[in-house]
Amino acid sequence: MDGESEKLQRGNPYPLGDPLSREEQDRFGLQGQPYFRTATIRAVWTGEKRPPKKGEWYLSGGIIYAYRAPNDFTTEYYIARLVMTKTTTKTEVIG
8 A cells, every 4th residue: 555544445455463263263264274274254334433432343454454452431423334255257258
């Protein structure tokens, strides 16, 4: 991004800045999987902006990452939810 801030977009998946809990790994079927498999989990903005409660995910940073609130916050942040993503590559022949 060359030092520029990223613009928050609803529906855009953002990387996690904190590791998944065991409960979250279980929910997504990733318990015991190598770390690179957990990288398929991202966070998306819910549309809410408020102080996160302990354990909730929120989005923050010039380059946006999702973090888990370690305690109840008093400052407003963009609230996020976790989603599983799948990356695909498409190759086209153009000539």
